[in-house]
Amino acid sequence: MQDSNICTHCELEENPNALLWVKCDSCPQWVHVKCVPLKRIHYSDIPSTPVSSYPNSWKEIKSYRCVNHYEEEFLAIFPRGLPNGKRQRDRGENEDSNHISKRYNFRKKKDIDYIALNEGEAKREKMIHPHKDTFLRCFEKWENKSNIINAAKFAATFNDIREPYKISDPWSSGVQVPKMETNKGVLTVNDxxxxxxxxxRVDVMDVQTQMNETWTLGSWNRYFTQTEPGNRDRIRNVISLEVSNIKALELERPTSVKQNDLVDQIWNWNEGLGKVNDEEAEEDNPRPKVTKYILMSVKDAYTDFHLDFAGTSVYYNVISGQKKFLLFPPTQSNVDKYVEWSLKEYQNSFFLGDVLEDGFAMELNAGDLFMIPSGYIHVVYTPADSLVFGGNFLAMRDLETHFRIVEIEKLTKVPKRFTFPKFDQVIGKLCEYIVLSKNKKTVGGRDTDLIAEVSNSTIELLYGYLLKPGVKYKPLSFASRNYLVKALADLVT
Incomplete structure (x- = not known):
């Protein structure tokens, strides 16, 4: 049987003359759009009239039927002038209610999929990632069993920590996952x-095709819970189920995370009312939702090298299963190599870990709590079906790294929807806090003591960032961003 990732027309996986791909509505078969005979391409509202030219974007295409399922191949494109937004919102009557494909099954083979870089990079073969063996050899080279620290010491020395650590007593860290009555009390995908x-609705990644689909949780549960690994049709992940607004899950972050999370400290600030972490203020201005994720990875899932958005730090609590992490610090040499690799057309042909330096390799098992500091370049392999509770956070400790990674995201053209949400707003609010605190102002009748003593070098970093022309922030307590910038500058003159 022919590989479904090989075009049935030209029998090539990469064709420099035909980069736009389309997948059959009824099976995994891909073809190059420009390999489809022009006489088989029609407007969706006039199926009997062929088009005069090929579509140039997946946004123009409505559906595709391959010869494996229909008597004649057929590619339908939308009538010219139909608004893209309306087309993407409308749901057809024949759409599978459990599996709704995003981007209508279209891909550009060379694109970097930044959702996949969160938790599930694609692979060429159905069940084995091409870098698995190389990863395991590199893991053995850098395996670290000494970076273990207790929760109290981690919290006390948070500002000095620059390496990944496994917490020896996660039960003392404040992290909480609800105990269940079934499965020996362990939370499951079924729960x-x-x-x-x-x-x-959940986003599901097919790690072979790099395509994202929207499934129902019920459909995902049947795939994950009720299907044996050897009987699964593909390797898939739920990679970014953010659940901070789902109170019934009763998940709690580590105390040291909540104490150092910049968003926790400054998000709901209001000069007149002094609101901090207030639920009513939260409704008016929702905070960035990056604090609590559920990650559900099946056996042999592989996450290629990536930086978490804005260089956020990460807490990672394995509820069940096993993970293997390979991490490299954000030294100038490592970052330069990462950027060069990120800009390559064919990333999958090269294992970045072979050229990076000063690695850390850690194996995580059920119950383990792992803390990753800001800016670490890392790759993850899943040896067994795994369920993880984790999240991201910004910290004062890491401002320089945050700004550095944001610039790297711009350089490597990370789409905005995969960057830290409302990052400029977080930094702007932080700047206002610092100015008011330094000037002995009060908020709601009390001192603004939420931010610890800030050095001149930190203020200069914030000043430099706020000056950038692309930064968008409307201050709450100053007439304009320029006035806020001047107030920051006055603190170090």
Whole structure:
């Protein structure tokens, strides 16, 4: 049987003359759009009239039927002038209610999929990632069993920590996952489905094609829970199920994370009312939702090298299963190599870990709590079906690294929807806090003591960032961003 990733027309996986791909509505078969005979391409509203030219974008295409399922191949494109937004919102009557493909099954083979870099990079073969063996050899080279610290010491020395650490007593860290009555009290994918609801929509990554689909949780649960690994049709992940607004899950972050999370400290600030972490203020201005994720990875999932958005730090609590992490610090040499690799057309042909330096390799098992500091370049392999509770956070400790990674994201053209949400707003609010605190102002009748003593070098970093022309922030307590910038500058003159 022919590989479904090989075009049935030209029998090539990469064709420099035909870069736009389309997948059949009924099977995994891909073809190059420009390999489809022009006489088989029609407007969707006039199926009997062929088009005069090929579509140039996936946005122009409505559906595709391959010869494996229909008597004649057929590619339908939208009538000219139909608004893209309306087309993407409308759902057809024949759409599978459990599997709704995003981007209508279209891909550009060379694109970097930044969702995949969160938790599930694609692979060429159905069940084995081409870098698995290389990863395991590199893991053995850098394996670290000494970076273990207790929760109290981690919290006390948070500002000095620059390396990944496994917490020796996670039960003392403040992290909480609800105990269940079934499965020996361990939270499962089935439990999550019952709590959130079978109809809840989740993004699912097919790690072979790099395509994202929207499934229901019920459909995902059947795939993950009720299907044996050897019987799964593809390797898939739920890679970014953010659940901070789902109170019924009763998940709690480590105390040291909550104490150092910049968003926790400054998000709901209001000069007149002094609101901090207030639920009513939260409704008016929702905070960035990056604090609590559920990650559900099946056996042999592989996450290629990546930087977490804005260089955020990460807490990572393995509920069940196993993970292997390979991490490299954000030295200038490592970052330069990462940027060069990120800009390559064919990333998958090269294992970045072979050229990076000063690695850390850690194996995580059920119950382990792992803390990754800001800016670490890392790759993850999943040896067994795994369920993880984790999240991201910004910290004062890491401002320089945050700004550095934001610039790297711009250089490597990370799409905005995969960057830290409302990053400029977080930094702007932080700047206002610092100015008011330094000037002995009060908020809601009390001192603004939420931010610890800030050095001149930190203020200069913030000043430099706020000066950038692309930064967008409307201050709450100053007439304009220029006035806020001047107030920051006055603090170090």
């Amino acid at each position: 999550i489905t019952e709590i959130i609801g079978e109809d809840y």
